[in-house]
Amino acid sequence: MSEQIIDATMLGACPVPLTRHDRIVLGHGSGGKLSAELIETMFLPAFRNEYLDRLDDQAVFDVNGSRLAFTTDSFVVTPIFFPGGDIGRLAVNGTVNDLAMSGARPLYLSVAFILEEGLLMGELQRIVDSMRAAAAEARVLLVTGDTKVVNRGKGDKIFINTAGVGLIERPVTISASGAKAGDKVIVSGYIGDHGMAILSQRENLTFESDIESDTAPLYDLVEGMLEIGGIHCLRDPTRGGVATTLNEIAQRSKVGIEIDEAAVPVRESVRGACEILGLDPLYVANEGKLVAIVDPVKADAVVAKMRTMKHGADARVIGTVVASPLTLVLLKTDIGGTRVVDLLWNEQLPRIC
Amino acid sequence: MSEQIIDATMLGACPVPLTRHDRIVLGHGSGGKLSAELIETMFLPAFRNEYLDRLDDQAVFDVNGSRLAFTTDSFVVTPIFFPGGDIGRLAVNGTVNDLAMSGARPLYLSVAFILEEGLLMGELQRIVDSMRAAAAEARVLLVTGDTKVVNRGKGDKIFINTAGVGLIERPVTISASGAKAGDKVIVSGYIGDHGMAILSQRENLTFESDIESDTAPLYDLVEGMLEIGGIHCLRDPTRGGVATTLNEIAQRSKVGIEIDEAAVPVRESVRGACEILGLDPLYVANEGKLVAIVDPVKADAVVAKMRTMKHGADARVIGTVVASPLTLVLLKTDIGGTRVVDLLWNEQLPRIC
Numbered sequence: 055m056s057e058q059i060i061d062a063t064m065l066g067a068c069p070v071p072l073t074r075h076d077r078i079v080l081g082h083g084s085g086g087k088l089s090a091e092l093i094e095t096m097f098l099p100a101f102r103n104e105y106l107d108r109l110d111d112q113a114v115f116d117v118n119g120s121r122l123a124f125t126t127d128s129f130v131v132t133p134i135f136f137p138g139g140d141i142g143r144l145a146v147n148g149t150v151n152d153l154a155m156s157g158a159r160p161l162y163l164s165v166a167f168i169l170e171e172g173l174l175m176g177e178l179q180r181i182v183d184s185m186r187a188a189a190a191e192a193r194v195l196l197v198t199g200d201t202k203v204v205n206r207g208k209g210d211k212i213f214i215n216t217a218g219v220g221l222i223e224r225p226v227t228i229s230a231s232g233a234k235a236g237d238k239v240i241v242s243g244y245i246g247d248h249g250m251a252i253l254s255q256r257e258n259l260t261f262e263s264d265i266e267s268d269t270a271p272l273y274d275l276v277e278g279m280l281e282i283g284g285i286h287c288l289r290d291p292t293r294g295g296v297a298t299t300l301n302e303i304a305q306r307s308k309v310g311i312e313i314d315e316a317a318v319p320v321r322e323s324v325r326g327a328c329e330i331l332g333l334d335p336l337y338v339a340n341e342g343k344l345v346a347i348v349d350p351v352k353a354d355a356v357v358a359k360m361r362t363m364k365h366g367a368d369a370r371v372i373g374t375v376v377a378s379p380l381t382l383v384l385l386k387t388d389i390g391g392t393r394v395v396d397l398l399w400n401e402q403l404p405r406i407c
Numbered sequence: 408m409s410e411q412i413i414d415a416t417m418l419g420a421c422p423v424p425l426t427r428h429d430r431i432v433l434g435h436g437s438g439g440k441l442s443a444e445l446i447e448t449m450f451l452p453a454f455r456n457e458y459l460d461r462l463d464d465q466a467v468f469d470v471n472g473s474r475l476a477f478t479t480d481s482f483v484v485t486p487i488f489f490p491g492g493d494i495g496r497l498a499v500n501g502t503v504n505d506l507a508m509s510g511a512r513p514l515y516l517s518v519a520f521i522l523e524e525g526l527l528m529g530e531l532q533r534i535v536d537s538m539r540a541a542a543a544e545a546r547v548l549l550v551t552g553d554t555k556v557v558n559r560g561k562g563d564k565i566f567i568n569t570a571g572v573g574l575i576e577r578p579v580t581i582s583a584s585g586a587k588a589g590d591k592v593i594v595s596g597y598i599g600d601h602g603m604a605i606l607s608q609r610e611n612l613t614f615e616s617d618i619e620s621d622t623a624p625l626y627d628l629v630e631g632m633l634e635i636g637g638i639h640c641l642r643d644p645t646r647g648g649v650a651t652t653l654n655e656i657a658q659r660s661k662v663g664i665e666i667d668e669a670a671v672p673v674r675e676s677v678r679g680a681c682e683i684l685g686l687d688p689l690y691v692a693n694e695g696k697l698v699a700i701v702d703p704v705k706a707d708a709v710v711a712k713m714r715t716m717k718h719g720a721d722a723r724v725i726g727t728v729v730a731s732p733l734t735l736v737l738l739k740t741d742i743g744g745t746r747v748v749d750l751l752w753n754e755q756l757p758r759i760c
Contacts, residue, residue: 078526083556096532097552100539105515105550113550115515117574120471126517126570130555162458162468164479164570168521173431179449186453197458197466199450202483203436204758208563213555217479217517217570221470405557 081400085293088400109306110229111152111289114222121222123158125149128215132405134181136255138247138266141214142181144341144407146188146196147269148292149218154273155288155344157228157280158220160192165216166200170209181212192271194218224280232286233307235377238353240346242275242360243268243368245296246324249338249406254327265323270342275365282359284352289345292407297336297395299345300373300383307347311383313373313395336385337398339406347375434753438646441753462659463582464505464642467575474575476511478502481568485758487534489608491600491619494567495534497694497760499541499549500622501645502569507626508641508697510581510633511573513545518569519553523562534565545624547571577633585639586660591706592726593699595628595719596621598649599677602691602759607680618676623695628718635712637705642698645760650689650748652698653726653736660700664736666726666748689738690751692759700728 081088098106105113112125127148134141146163153160165185169178189196247268254265272290279285287307291299296318304311320328320335328335342365348356353371360366383395434441451459458466465478480501487494499516506513518538522531542549600621607618625643632638640660644652649671657664673681673688681688695718701709706724713719736748 076528078522078524078528078531078556080524080556080558082522083554089554092554096535097554100535101518101542101549101552103548103550105548106552111551113515113517115550117470117475117514117572118473120473122470122572124515124517124570124572125551126519126568127553128519128521128555128568130521130557161470162466162477164466164477165454166479166481166568166570168481168483168566169431169435171431171433175429175431178431182449182453189454195456195458196454197456197468198464198478199454199459200480201436201442201445201450202481202566202758203431203433204483204563204566205433207560210557210561213521213557213566215479215481215519215568215570217477217519217568219470219475219477219572405555 080404084398084400085298086398086400108229110156112156114156123153123156123220123222125152126215126217127152128213129407130213130405131252131407132210133255134211136267137251139269140181140184141212142184143188144269145214145216146185146192147271147341148407149216150192150194150271150273151290153218153220154276155290156222157224157226157276158222160194160218160220160273162197163194163216163218164198165196165214168209168213169201169203170211171203171206173211226280226285228285228288230287230289230303230306233303233309233347233375234286235309235375236350237286237347237375238350238371239311239313239373239375240348240353240357240369241296241319241372242344242366244319244321245340245343246320246328246335246338248341249403250324250327252406253403259327265327268340268342270365272342272344272365275360275363278359278363279346279356282352282356284349284356285346286349287347291340291343291345293339294398295337295339296345298397301397303347304383305381308380310376310379311373312376313383313385315385315387317370317372319368319370333402336395337402341407433757437751437753438651439751439753461582463509465509467509476506476509476573476575478505479568479570480505481566482760483566483758484605484760485563486608487564489620490604492622493534493537494565495537496541497622498567498569499538499545500624500694501760502571503545503547503624503626504643506571506573507629508643509575510577510579510629511575513547513571513573513626515550516542516547516569516571517551518549518567521562521566522554522556523564524556524559526564545626579633579638581638581641583640583642583656583659586656586662586700586728587639588662588728588730589703590639590700590728591703591724592664592666592728593701593706593710593722594649594672594725595697595713596721597672597674598693598696599673599681599688599691601694602756603677603680605759606756612680618680621693621695623718625695625697625718628713628716631712631716632699632709635705635709637702637709638699639702640700644693644696644698646692647751648690648692649698651750654750656700657736658734661733663729663732664726665729666736666738668738668740670723670725672721672723686755689748690755694760
């Protein structure tokens with residue numbers, strides 16, 4: 055593949071490296087800096103409007119006085135079956151959660167399949183059955199769909215797109231741009247499970263066979279949190295993990311974020327697998343967790359409420375929003391140091407969702 | 408590929424052939440009988456609900472008293488650039504039209520890209536620019552999106568999913584199940600242009616280089632028709648063409664449909680290319696045409712109104728809904744005969760949209 059990386063200092067310009075790719079690379083789908091660059095240099099300039107410009111994981115708009123949320127995600131995970139889930143369950147929960155992160159109750163989902171010629175009918179049936187169960191669990195209806203088939207070798211078994219419509223029933227404004235200095239940073243549980251489950255399966259790491267994907271629908275948890283109040287931002291830290299999500303919030307809200315490494319919940323099995331593979335759990339994808347930025351007055355009550363709920367039993371405060379340094383995420387390490395948690399340039403784990 | 412075709416007569420059952428495939432074949436994406444079988448034997452039993460069961464090209468539901476339409480389509484057309492359009496313009500107009508066919512004003516679209524590693528950035532930019540222009544023409548906003556990248560050889564340059572939300576502003580109920588005996592069948596213009604444009608490009612048929620895709624947004628036309636009234640069904644005859652659309656309407660409405668071959672508008676260039684390639688224009692895809700089933704009292708006024716509008720200038724009545732024979736589409740041929748226009752079993756033109 056032909057690609058060019060130009061350091062802007064060579065051009066006598068600002069000291070931020072510019073990348074210029076003349077072809078798409080895997081990193082453009084990573085959720086990191088290359089993804090952001092593609093969005094900022096190509097998609098936003100073309101499609102610019104007040105909804106898209108917010109760069110949240112869902113659009114929120116009014117229709118006749120009702121506040122609706124609308125979102126889409128395609129799922130290209132490989133393998134399509136993995137410990138704790140499959141591409142179908144992921145596709146339902148992913149869109150349910152993107153709606154929930156705006157405070158919307160997920161109502162209706164669309165499902166569009168791109169099937170590769172030769173896909174086993176039995177595998178498709180397993181995926182469809184899994185989607186039915188996931189939709190029932192999340193209390194959403196799959197109301198419209200589409201199926202395309204591509205020639206063998208022009209796809210990879212199955213890709214699934216789900217889009218969703220939800221209703222925001224409370225007078226809340228939840229957005230990545232809502233964080234304020236002093237707010238607390240909450241995670242809803244152990245991080246990195248989904249990414250390491252996929253990678254263990256893909257790499258046949260049988261020594262870590264107890265790691266399962268955390269894929270789960272999170273609206274019930276969000277509803278419990280909204281009852282307490284003080285919720286400024288909600289995000290599900292999928293591609294790029296908690297580190298990428300916190301960077302996005304810091305940038306959109308023009309704040310800094312300080313994280314206490316010792317407070318970040320990581321299972322021993324996940325930590326062990328990450329160490330062997332040279333990965334940082336902060337960058338590993340989750341599919342059943344959320345990051346919340348919460349008014350400090352409400353934070354303890356929000357965590358207490360979350361801990362009473364199925365998908366929030368291990369919730370905790372992991373950090374604080376600070377006024378400076380602007381747009382940086384800092385990690386206070388176990389050994390007393392501080393390091394910047396930056397966006398990754400490229401792909402850590404391709405095709406994780 | 409392993410597949411089994413069982414003729415039910417061999418089992419002593421009804422004389423309708425049953426297919427049983429243990430793997431997905433291209434025909435499952437054709438919009439014909441195999442697509443219908445996949446929907447009826449796998450997707451409907453799994454996801455059954457009042458919205459999906461209507462089997463229209465969009466779901467219609469109430470949110471706080473507003474009637475919304477919601478639809479999705481993935482686009483896998485090859486080649487991605489063709490005379491008269493490209494995959495991006497198709498992806499915008501396809502979803503705009505699926506909304507419009509319920510009488511809904513298209514409002515908001517989502518866009519999800521699945522990009523193959525190695526796609527030229529310049530090609531992506533052309534597609535994005537085309538989507539911007541198409542969205543402006545259709546007066547919809549692209550408000551939320553997603554980008555995934557798959558490894559080289561696991562996709563085919565670019566697949567695009569669009570989902571859309573529209574608002575039904577008039578007290579109309581338009582559905583494939585709404586046709587009544589006596590209603591008139593209207594098409595909005597020349598049929599088969601899109602499919603033959605793609606095929607000419609794909610097969611390098613330079614002698615038919617004047618055939619261009621008809622891809623166009625149809626809500627303005629629909630709005631004009633709704634002003635006249637009497638609209639019972641609307642469908643855009645995409646995959647499987649007018650023949651497949653009429654069969655679906657006949658089945659859902661439990662009526663027969665008689666078409667007058669001489670009245671069906673087909674360009675000479677399209678007819679010529681179809682003859683050379685052994686295709687029937689009735690089965691060839693359109694992307695800027697609609698089929699309407701209209702109250703006979705209103706039909707002439709509807710056609711007259713359509714002819715004043717950009718995308719309806721060649722509108723005409725091509726047939727009539729009849730009480731019997733039930734669920735069959737009959738064609739009165741130019742030479743005075745009558746033949747059944749059945750659903751195709753398999754794929755006539757794969758990856759046409």
